[in-house]
Amino acid sequence: MPATSAFARLTGSDPDTMPEDEARNGMIHVAALTLTKTADALIDPKLVLSWLMSALGAPGAMIGALVPLREAGALLPQLALARYVDASPQRKRIWAMAAALQGLAALGIALAALTLEGAMAGAAILACLGLLAMARAGASVSQKDALARTIAKGRRGSITGIAGSVAAGSVLAVGALLATGLFETAITPLAGLVAIAGAAFLLAAAIFLRLREPSGSPDDTEPEAGLSALIDPILNDSQLRLFVAARAVLSVTALAPPFIVLLSASSAQASLGDLGPLVIASTAASISASYVWGRLSDRSSRQTLMAAGALAALVFAAIATLALTFGSLGGPWGSAAAIFAAQIAYGGVRAGRKLHLTDMAEDAFRARYTALSNTLVGLALLAGGVFGLIADSFGPALVVLLFAALAAIGVALSHGLEEVQAD
Template sequence: MSDPVKSAFSTITGAKTAKIATGEARNGVVHVVALTLTKTADALIDPKLVLSWLLTALSAPGAMIGLLVPVREAGALLPQLALSRRVEASPQRKRFWAAGSAVQGIAALGIAVASLLLSGAAAGAVIVACLAVLAVARSASSVSYKDALARTIAKRRRGAITGLAASVASVSVFGVGLMMASGVFEVAVAPLATIIALAGAAFLLASVIFLSLREPDETPDTGDDDGSLAALVEPIVTDSQLRRFVAARAALAVTALAPPFIVMLSAASGRSALDQLGPLVMASTAASVLASYVWGRLSDSSSRQTLMVAGALGAVVFAVVGGVGLVLGGLGGALGAAVAIFAAQIAYEGVRAGRKLHLTDMAEDAFRARYTALSNTLIGAALLAGGLFGIAADRFGPAPVLIGFAVIAALGAALARGLNEVQKD
C-alpha cells in the first residue's frame, strides 16, 4: 500500500504515520468508504421522515404508517441474539456485514419499485414488508461490525473512523435536503423513489467494497460454550460491567426518543409542523456533521467519559427545552425548535459514539458478537417499551415528558460513571 494511503489514514485517526501498518491503513479506508455509503443510504430511507411521507403520498392506511418506526428499530435489534452464534462461528465477520448490506440494498430497491407501481394498502403492505427484510438484514451487519472493526483496526483509532464516516454521510444527506428545499427537484413520489433506489445502490456498492477488507481468517476459541440458550445469555448474568453498560445505554436511549417530542412541542406554538420540517432536518444533519467526528475522537480516549458527558448534555438540553415549553407553551417557532433539535442531536451523537466504541473495546474477541447481540436485543425491547412515552405525551403534553427524559438521561450519565476505562487496556 502506498504512502499516500498511510498518510490519509493518519490524518483520519490522528495516529503517527510511522506506526501504522500497511494493512491497517488500507482497512481504515475500506471502513470509512463502506460506512459512509451505508450511513448515507440509511438517512435517505429514514422511516421517520422519508418513508412516512411516501406512504402518506401513496394513500396507505395510517396503521401501516404507524408500523414503520417500530418495524425498523425492533427488526434491526431483536434478531441479533439469534445471529450472534453464527457470527462467532464464522472465520471472517466481514462476510456477514457484506451480506447484510447487500440484502438491505435489494430491500431498498423493492421499496422504490413498490412506490412506483402500487398505491394504497397494497403499497403500504409491500413497503412495510421490504422494510422488515431490510431491518433484519441490518441486524446481521450490526452484530458483526464491531467484531470486524476490532479485528482490523487497533484501539484508539476506531472511533475516528466511525465518526468520520458519520460526518461525511451527514454532509451528503444535508446536500440532498438542501436540494429539496431549494427546489432543484420536486418532492414527489417519483423523485423520492429515485432517491431510495440510489440508497439501494449505495448498500450494494458498500457490500462489494467491504469484502475487500483484510481480516484475519480465523475462528476464535469460544471456550466452554455448549450451544444452549443459557450459555448465550450467560454474559449478562456473570459480567457486572455488561449489566451496567446495558443499564446506562437503556437510560441514555432517551436521546434517540426525544426528537419527536420536541417536534410536538414546537407545533404547540401554532406553527405548522410541515412548515418546520425543513429547518428541523437541516438542524439535525448539521449537528451530526459537526459532532460525529469530535465524539469519535473523544471516545478513542475514553468512551466512558463520552457517555457521561453526552448523557449530562442530554439532561441539560431536555430540562431546558421542557422548561421553556411549560412556560411558553411552545418553543417560539421554527428557530427555537431547530436550536432544540440541534442540541439534542449533538447529545445523541455522543451517546451513539460512546456506546458503540465502549462495547467494541470492552468485549473479548471470542464473545464480542454475543455481547453486541445481548445488548442490542435488550435495548430493542426497551425501545419498544418507549412507545409508552407517547401515551404520556397525549395525556400530560410533551414538555413534562422531556423533563422526565432529562431525569433519565442524568441517571444514564451516573451509571456510565461506574464503567471501566476500557481504552487503557
C-alpha cells in the same frame, strides 16, 4: 505509502508505526460506513419515511410503527445471529450480505412508494422496512468484530467518526435542496432518495468484501456457544449489566426527535419544504460532532457517555420548558434548532456506547456481547411505545421532560462503568 500517511493523519497516529494493511483496511471501513451512514440518513424513519407515508395516505397507526419497527427490528434478532457470526471465519462476508439485503429492501420501499398508495403502500413499506431492519441486525453483530479484527484499539472510534462526518455532508446538501421548496409533491423525490439509499447499500457491500480480514474463528479455541453460553455474560458480568442499563435509558436520545417535531406549531400543516430544515439540522449535528465524539470515545467511551447523557438531559429539559411556556418551538426552524441540539447528544451516546462495547469485550466474546446487549435494548425500545400513549394523554412536552430525567439517570449509571480504553 500515501494511504498509510492519510489514514494515520486522520486518526492522529504515527505513519511510521502503522502497518500498511491496517491503513488500507481503515480506508475501506471509512468508505463502506460512509455509504451506509448516508443511506441510513436518506431512509430515516423519523423524518423521510414518515413524510413519505403521510404523502401516500397511509394510516396514522402505520406511520407510528415506523420507528419502533426499525429500531427494535434491528436489535432483537441479534442474539440468534451471534452464534452464526462467532462461527464465521470472516465477518466481512456477513456484513456485506447484510448491506446488500438492506439495499434490496430500500429499493423495495421506493418501488412501493411509486406504485401503491394508502394502506397497501403503508403495509408494503413496513414489510420492506422489517426486512431492512433484520438485515441491519446482521450488520451490527458483525461490524464491531470486523473492526476489532482489522483496526487497532485507539483508532476505531476515529473511523466511525470520520464516516459519520463525511456522510453528513452529502445529506446536508439533500436537506438544503428540500428546503428550497422546489418539489410540489413529496412522493417522487422522496422515493428517489430511498432508491439512492438502496444503491449506496449495495455499493458498500461490494467495497467491504475487499477488507483484508484474518481468517479463523474464535470458536476454534472455546466451547460451542449454546443458548446458555449466549446469555451467561449478562448473568455473570456486572459491567455488562451496568452498560446495558445505561444504554437502555440513554436510548431516549433516539426516541426523542418525533416528539420534538410534534412540539412545532406548524406540524399539523407540514409540507415537504418543512422537511428540509429538519434534515439540515440532523445532518449538521453529525458534521459538527461525529468526528469529535469518535476521538473522545477513543480516549474514554465512559466519559463520552456521561458527557452526552448530561447534554441530552439539559437539552430535553430546555425544550420541554420552552414548549410548556410558549406552547410551541416556533415552527419548523425552531423545531430544527431543537433537533440539532438533541442530535448532538444522540451522536455522543451512539459513539460512546458502540466503542465501549467493542473495547470492553474480548475477541472471542465480542459478537455475543453485542448481540445480547442489542437484544435487551431492543426489548426496552419496544416497551418505549408507552411514551406515545403518554404524549396522547398529556402532550409531547411532558414526554420530552421525562426523557430529560431518564438521560440524567443514564449519566449516573455510566459513571459506574470501567475505563475500557486504559491499557
